Amino acid sequence: xxxxxxxxxxxxxxxxxxxxxxxxxxxxxxxxxxxxxxxxxxxxxxxxxxxxxxxxxxxxxxxxxxxxxxxxxxxxxxxxxxxxxxxxxxxxxxxxxxxxxxxxxxxxxxxxxxxxxxxxxxxxxxxxxxxxxxxxxxxxxxxxxxxxxxxxxxxxxxxxxxxxxxxxxxxxxxxxxxxxxxxxxxxxxxxxxxxxxxxxxxxxxxxxxxxxxxxxxxxxxxxxxxxxxxxxxxxxxxxx
Numbered sequence: 072x073x074x075x076x077x078x079x080x081x082x083x084x085x086x087x088x089x090x091x092x093x094x095x096x097x098x099x100x101x102x103x104x105x106x107x108x109x110x111x112x113x114x115x116x117x118x119x120x121x122x123x124x125x126x127x128x129x130x131x132x133x134x135x136x137x138x139x140x141x142x143x144x145x146x147x148x149x150x151x152x153x154x155x156x157x158x159x160x161x162x163x164x165x166x167x168x169x170x171x172x173x174x175x176x177x178x179x180x181x182x183x184x185x186x187x188x189x190x191x192x193x194x195x196x197x198x199x200x201x202x203x204x205x206x207x208x209x210x211x212x213x214x215x216x217x218x219x220x221x222x223x224x225x226x227x228x229x230x231x232x233x234x235x236x237x238x239x240x241x242x243x244x245x246x247x248x249x250x251x252x253x254x255x256x257x258x259x260x261x262x263x264x265x266x267x268x269x270x271x272x273x274x275x276x277x278x279x280x281x282x283x284x285x286x287x288x289x290x291x292x293x294x295x296x297x298x299x300x301x302x303x304x305x306x307x308x309x310x311x
Contacts, residue, residue, distance in 0.1 A: 153226030
């Protein structure tokens with residue numbers, strides 16, 4: 072099993088501030104890789120770099136996907152290669168019904184919309200005719216966006232805080248959803264600040280202040296996060 076994604080010495084400077092500091096990361100084909108860290112350490116910025124968003128061009132380092140250097144490829148070409156990003160804050164598509172939105176995303180006609188919505192614990196009879204507007208809660212929009220990722224059949228799904236706005240009862244379904252993505256052939260970069268989500272990953276990396284400080288067994292990374300990172304941040308907040 073070879074590397075699907077390889078990041079080498081990736082750094083990012085925005086507004087004269089160093090956001091990412093020589094990031095090295097590897098994700099194998101079929102792997103769920105958790106990127107753990109508190110809010111504000113650069114996890115989303117790394118996701119935007121990998122996706123090729125405007126304003127997030129690395130100041131140094133390279134990004135390889137399936138052995139090809141994609142560092143300078145635009146977002147549209149990375150998407151065609153099979154990379155997709157589920158945003159931490161889901162976007163709204165005013166004027167589209169959920170049926171239309173998922174149909175646009177669907178890559179394989181054999182995937183029924185009923186099945187796709189079921190993967191994120193939503194009943195198709197209650198949602199397919201609804202519009203993608205402000206009447207949907209943040210948690211509903213989050214789950215619908217995850218459903219669209221499933222419909223795309225990506226090679227690499229970057230999930231930025233997929234558990235945000237999700238209650239604990241639904242969290243188990245979201246974790247099942249991530250496992251089902253892998254069953255469909257996707258590798259997953261799972262970005263989270265919740266240590267319990269790391270349990271479903273094959274490998275984990277811990278990010279702190281723009282750097283990856285630990286990488287390896289998920290339990291080891293989670294325990295380090297609990298005993299070192301969270302305590303350090305708590306002490307910093309108390310000093311302030």
